[in-house]
Amino acid sequence: MRLFKILYVHLSAWVIFALMSYLDELNDVQREAVIHSDGPTLIVAGPGSGKTRVLTYRIAHLLNKGADPFGILALTFTNKASEAMRARIEKISGNNARSLYMGTFHSVFARILRVEAPKIGYPSNFTIYDAEDSKSLIKTIIKEQGLDDKIYKPNQVYNRISSMKNSLITPQAYAQDGELLTEDQNQRRPATGTLYQIYCDRCFKSGAMDFDDLLLNTHVILEKFPDVLYRYQHKFRYVLIDEFQDTNYLQYEIVRKIADVFQNITVVGDDAQSIYAFRGATIDNILNFEKDFPELKVYKLEQNYRSTQKIVKAANELIHRNKNQIKKEIWTQNDKGEDIKIVRTPSDNEEGRWVADSIQELKFREQYKNNDFAILYRTNAQSRAFEEALRRLNIPYKIYGGMSFYQRKEVKDLLSYMKLTVNHNDEEALKRVINYPARGIGQTTLDKIGIIATNEGKSMWEVLDTIFMTDFSARTKNAIEEFVMMIKSFAAQQLKMTAYDLAAHIGKTTKLIAELYNDKTVEGIARYENIQELLNSIKEFVEDDEVAENISAEDAAGLANDKTLGSFLQTVTLLTGDEKSAENIDSVKMMTIHSAKGLEFPTVYVVGLEENLFPGAQSLYSLEDLEEERRLFYVAITRAESRLFLTYANTRYKFGQLNYCEASRFIQEVPENVVSYHGDLKKPKVHQPQHQPISTFSRIVSPASPKPISQPVQSHPIEPFIPDDANTLQTGMEVLHEKFGEGKVVSIEGSGVNKIASIFFSAYGVKKIMLKFAKVKILSGGN
DNA sequence: GTGGGATCGGTTTTT
């Protein structure tokens, strides 16, 4: 018997081993981390240390050892990361990979909530509000409450609500929290708590959850229903988390609860790459992790397989400047490599051209492919100059992030019809489409409906559905009834049609497609194509017929083989970019540094390295913020395998306004590197202060300034006139002068680039002149 | 209720 057992163990070990040639690809620490048996595990992994590989192999290893794929919960932060991981696991372990509970926190919990949400009164067909929907709802509430949206900025209110949810502070708790209330008081926003409460109520009534709710409600259910918690604790025998340094309190609390029974929790992270503090991520989670799971086994992956020595050295020196860090040193056996190049260009446009030229040259000289290049920037808005330059050289490129396909107006419109079909109570979807295309249900009507809904405690849809009971005009009632009938007819066909047919049917019946088709402008055609593209993607979604068999209803919910419209909508709202679109075409990649995390490229350009842009102006006031920016820079440079360029521009447009920029402090922090300059440093002729006092302007003015137009001369500063190109510097006053002779500024209204100057000209009397960009427009006065 | 022109204000970063 005993012999048998030994034999059996040996045999199965041998079989497993045969399947595991992949283990050969790992170094010792990596391998240990992969095969490490049960229990809590922390893998501290520097950039390029094979972190994703370890995580994927660990999962594959579990599967190969016979673990139930439905019992593995693997959480990532981006769809990109989870798809990449799934693909790699599939290669090793085959189809099982499709059954894993693997995805972003949001998508996995959304999937769980489809089943569990009814426990807290949500319908299982709840829709998901993206940030735009949420802000729009907040704005409506602010208006309804008679508050000023200049003081209660929807964006800020949204962020505050979001951070409350992520800290598990309920509206009730908020209302009793002295500290928070004082904060609001100080910011002149005493009603924030009320807004929070109403916002939650409204989402609930609309049967909608925002991004944070997907986490929050999961937590609420696990807390409130011990039986549910018990079920998931026993279901998920293994829990794995990627990019653990980016989890926030709420996310950590959920996984901590779930992993509490088996304690098989593996987290992978690197404090030096924590770049999401702004949405609540905290390094405390790592510290708490050690406390909450004392049995913890720690692995440190410090060998870098990605970059040259020079890059690794630069990264180390840079990150060591941070006070807040867990000391570690990455090292590499790779070649020494080339110098890191620092490049200054005269303007943002020339920065674009320089980078494009450089790519062109390297492609030619080193036989690189487009895929080998990435351009990384701090903000999405920076992509423009590079796009233009690359297009000029016919270099294909792909931009990740920014406005995603699914956030485009026309796409969201059609999606909103679908959302409304699935969940009639979705107020944001309703408001979006009820009068688009125009069907005579205008703002006034909508406002009234809103009021009735609030008064009677109904959703807007319920009011519409019983519109015959109201005293709207016959015309309005007809329009509304027709609309309601239409949506109901869509809903009735949900079960009879595939998601694709239904979507196409909706597009046709609502005349939305026709409306776009008739618009023959360039944008109109693009919009029409986007709708076609959307329909295509639904078709693809429907036809991707990989089916997992013999699974429970619970596991089926939201799985890849759920082809309902609702399932498509969920997938799509949790998608950020258009991840699906051809990864394989050979193109230069452009993205923010945030979305570059986890990726690597032979050649990387980190661009826009200017003070106030990177690090951003808002980050200069606290050490924490500055250090987060530095970690971001660390992430950026460690994406590079062999070539790294750091570029910055001497001048840059911002809202059409030309600004002079200085090199980022981070550039000085990169050691021993060649600096190459391109073009002349433009000595700012106009460098004078952004803020020139009015009196300076008055100097070019005729001597006898006639009197006095009643407006007092204000002491507002006026910005120097904006040249339309770095080369044509000419002040606005010079333009005006040429045109009208001499004059004097008597007052300035407006702000930003939309200044209006009332200027007196001897020949014409007072004129209002708009100083916008390089254009001068006479608005009033004279002839 | 609809559509056009004038006006105003805004840039981190992501699910």
Next chain:
DNA sequence: CCGATCCCAC
């Protein structure tokens, strides 16, 4: 520059 909003004429 570009979207949201306000105001005014149909």
